[in-house]
Amino acid sequence: MKLKRKFVAKPWGQDKLPQPFAGDRSSRIGEIWFEPPTGVTPQLMVKYLFTSDKLSIQVHPNDRQARRQGFPHGKEECWYILDAEPDAKLGIGLTKSVSTTKLHAAVACGQMENLIDWRPVQPGDVFYVPAGTIHAIGPGITLVEIQQNVDVTYRLYDYGRPRELHLEEAIEVATPAPYDLKHQSRAEADQSAKLIDGPQFRLFQVIGDDPDIFHQIQASEWHVVPLEGKVTVRGKLIASGECGLCTRSSEIDLKKNVRSLVACTMKPGGK
Template identity: 50%
Template sequence: MVEKVWGRDCLPAPFSAPPGKRIGEIWFEPPPELPEVLVKYLFTSEKLSVQVHPSDANAIDGEAGKEECWFVLDATDDACLAIGFEREVSPAEIAAAARDGTIEQLLTWHPAKPGDFFYLPAGTVHAIGPGLSLVEVQQNSDTTFRLYDYGRPRELHLDRALTVSDGVPYDPRHRGRVASRGQVLIDGRHFRLDRVEGQPDLATCEAYVGALLALPLEGDIAARQGSARAKPGECLCASSLEDLDFSGAGLTLLTRAA
């Protein structure tokens, strides 16, 4: 559990925040079998900073590139995610708006509902609004450059952020709803993410050869050998999809490295 200024002191079941703690993230530390992918739960009560991440190609000085995606689990009626800009903007416009606080008005705020999915290529300027519970799947990197943080006393990284930010609108092809996207949510350059209900179908099984993470959202999954089992709020690592028993599963997210 990771404390954040924008986190919650009351988490949705099955989680529970320690007394006096505002928990914003719950990490599943990448296992040795799958070091490239990091899976988190995120819980927001306030806006996150306006931020951006570098790609592997433009990371410098020991930084690591970071692409990520969000699967919305729960949202208040007015919950939104800021992703990309309303129009093409120059680095100078981004810098001026970040300094005077008007960058929020330059961004596109997308309404977010349970079942929505958003993929964020590196370089996408973004912020998460309050009232959201998300699963985030990302490259295993914590490289974040903040452009604006609502006056909070945290470090900003404007110069570095401007060198990696894409001043363009968000590509609508990178978002969708489960009902319209099918099982494969993303099959990208760095990781794949699938949503399955019950037993994975043949195409999913063929796509998951090698180490993977399974995150049950309903029901539970178990290892075919041994006693390992995961229920909602937990994450199971397996050397292959064939090693997992989905007989008790409902809705599950599966992910692996590309």
């Protein structure tokens, strides 16, 4: 099925969106969500993000921590960088391991930003963000975010902006340590590849008609995001800037594909 696009205004969003989303908007757009029809609850959620300012420094809980707070599961996510200005950076992990006491003090003293490891990014960079990772997205970036479908985010620091923080909850679930570089990779623009092989989902870049890279996987759902060209999902044509959802890889037709992202969630015992 083709998922419905929802344009979400954010103060840190962009006034002008790139193709294929270009067009006059009455407000800054920070996110585009892909929403299923009523009664369908996918395990994953796909978004485009467009930034002109720093997003808050935040963290997500793991399954055990989230369930203690009444959520069905935690949230892990990944970022695929589509475009980045020359000085664009992501904040991911800390520059060094610190105690929770020091983490609390850094927030209280307005020094939290200095603890974050700000990394330069460029198109094709891929980051897997495990639960507990302290993270933020800087300005001048366009990316695709794929995440577990649950609304649980704890805002740790917001540069003095007047928004609610979730300090105690964030510190309780945060891993106050550097980011593990094994979770970072690069996608070559002309190569099919498995980009993410996490415990909650997998992500592939697929170039052309190359279903073999994911054909044998036993997954419970598939999200298909064409970046160039078109694909067909369950008989529906999905173009660049859109997203399709299906339950079997055999329902994905790549004959018109140029470059797509394909994400899947695993069945119990699936390979």
